[in-house]
Amino acid sequence: xxxxxxxxxxxxxxxxxxxxxxxxxxxxxxxxxxxxxxxxxxxxxxxxxxxxxxxxxxxxxxxxxxxxxxxxxxxxxxxxxxxxxxxxxxxxxxxxxxxxxxxxxxxxxxxxxxxxxxxxxxxxxxxxxxxxxxxxxxxxxxxxxxxxxxxxxxxxxxxxxxxxxxxxxxxxxxxxxxxxxxxxxxxxxxxxxxxxxxxxxxxxxxxxxxxxxxxxxxxxxxxxxxxxxxxxxxxxxxxxxxxxxxxxxxxxxxxxxxxxxxxxxxxxxxxxxxxxxxxxxxxxxxxxxxxxxxxxxxxxxxxxxxxxxxxxxxxxxxxxxxxxxxxxxxxxxxxxxxxxxxxxxxxxxxxxxxxxxxxxxxxx
Numbered sequence: 001x002x003x004x005x006x007x008x009x010x011x012x013x014x015x016x017x018x019x020x021x022x023x024x025x026x027x028x029x030x031x032x033x034x035x036x037x038x039x040x041x042x043x044x045x046x047x048x049x050x051x052x053x054x055x056x057x058x059x060x061x062x063x064x065x066x067x068x069x070x071x072x073x074x075x076x077x078x079x080x081x082x083x084x085x086x087x088x089x090x091x092x093x094x095x096x097x098x099x100x101x102x103x104x105x106x107x108x109x110x111x112x113x114x115x116x117x118x119x120x121x122x123x124x125x126x127x128x129x130x131x132x133x134x135x136x137x138x139x140x141x142x143x144x145x146x147x148x149x150x151x152x153x154x155x156x157x158x159x160x161x162x163x164x165x166x167x168x169x170x171x172x173x174x175x176x177x178x179x180x181x182x183x184x185x186x187x188x189x190x191x192x193x194x195x196x197x198x199x200x201x202x203x204x205x206x207x208x209x210x211x212x213x214x215x216x217x218x219x220x221x222x223x224x225x226x227x228x229x230x231x232x233x234x235x236x237x238x239x240x241x242x243x244x245x246x247x248x249x250x251x252x253x254x255x256x257x258x259x260x261x262x263x264x265x266x267x268x269x270x271x272x273x274x275x276x277x278x279x280x281x282x283x284x285x286x287x288x289x290x291x292x293x294x295x296x297x298x299x300x301x302x303x304x305x306x307x308x309x310x311x312x313x314x315x316x317x318x319x320x321x322x323x324x325x326x327x328x329x330x331x332x333x334x335x336x337x338x339x340x341x342x343x344x345x346x347x348x349x350x351x352x353x354x355x356x357x358x359x360x361x362x363x364x
Contacts, residue, residue, distance in 0.1 A: 008208070021247070028282045032281075045094040047086075047099050051074045061232065082121065092288065101115070105136065106140045113336075129148060130150060135177070155175075156207055161203065188220065191222075192222035195244060196238075217258070223283070227265050227266055232356060246278055263286050279310065
């Protein structure tokens with residue numbers, strides 16, 4: 001049994017990533033089988049509860065207000081709408097619902113109170129609840145935990161060095177701080193990144209160093225392949241080859257043996273054979289449903305056909321960690337503090353982000 005390490009170096013991870021593919025697959029699959037059932041895959045449904053008009057300038061994101069991407073925005077969904085979607089997801093085989101809002105950070109007030117009620121509602125359906133809402137404070141994390149949140153997603157996106165080439169409106173340290181705030185509760189951490197944004201193998205290794213040296217390591221690590229959307233600064237990036245995805249999944253599995261490695265965005269471009277190789281390499285979690293927030297995703301029926309062909313079974317909820325208890329709003333030990341934290345706003349500029357923003361103004 002391989003023990004979890006928290007002192008991986010970039011050089012070690014690059015050496016793993018560059019191994020002959022068959023050796024890499026053998027090692028990753030062996031470790032995977034030591035820590036997980038290789039025929040069980042956790043299925044999540046990602047629901048965009050508030051879409052578009054985000055103030056950030058993430059170069060990959062079609063939800064940024066400054067880019068022209070023809071994304072149809074929507075205000076915060078109602079609790080009843082979210083419940084209906086959760087029931088539909090559960091019926092299709094999902095054990096987790098991840099709710100995403102296009103916010104820079106959580107703000108105390110009526111909308112956050114609504115999200116807390118959504119968390120309570122879904123947890124009562126005996127489903128794992130995950131949220132991705134941007135940066136959040138310790139008190140906000142505790143309020144989510146009290147409502148019954150199972151996981152909080154906050155991706156590092158890439159290495160700290162390359163991060164400055166993708167995003168200029170927030171700092172890498174804010175990502176780490178948010179994860180630290182989540183760790184002060186019983187909520188699990190979901191944090192990963194995106195490959196195919198023009199980064200080097202060294203940057204991919206750097207991201208895995210940042211994730212694997214966290215103690216504890218994230219319980220879930222999404223590995224996304226960039227979906228290049230017209231109008232975003234990264235619209236001209238070439239698609240990630242399946243071999244890169246397989247290597248990234250396998251390397252992640254080796255350096256984070258107990259983590260659930262999530263095969264995330266970009267699956268529409270992957271064949272069943274390619275996805276099967278990723279499962280063999282250690283991926284044991286996917287998002288199901290026709291969309292990942294705003295980008296296309298394989299139809300859930302197609303995923304279930306693939307599961308049948310491969311002999312895979314959806315993971316039941318609360319296998320890794322027991323179901324959180326839900327505390328009703330009126331019984332809460334925590335209340336809104338009306339916090340206004342000063343999250344960083346780096347002063348550097350990213351030329352391609354500025355160009356994409358300029359094009360948007362010309363269109364408007």
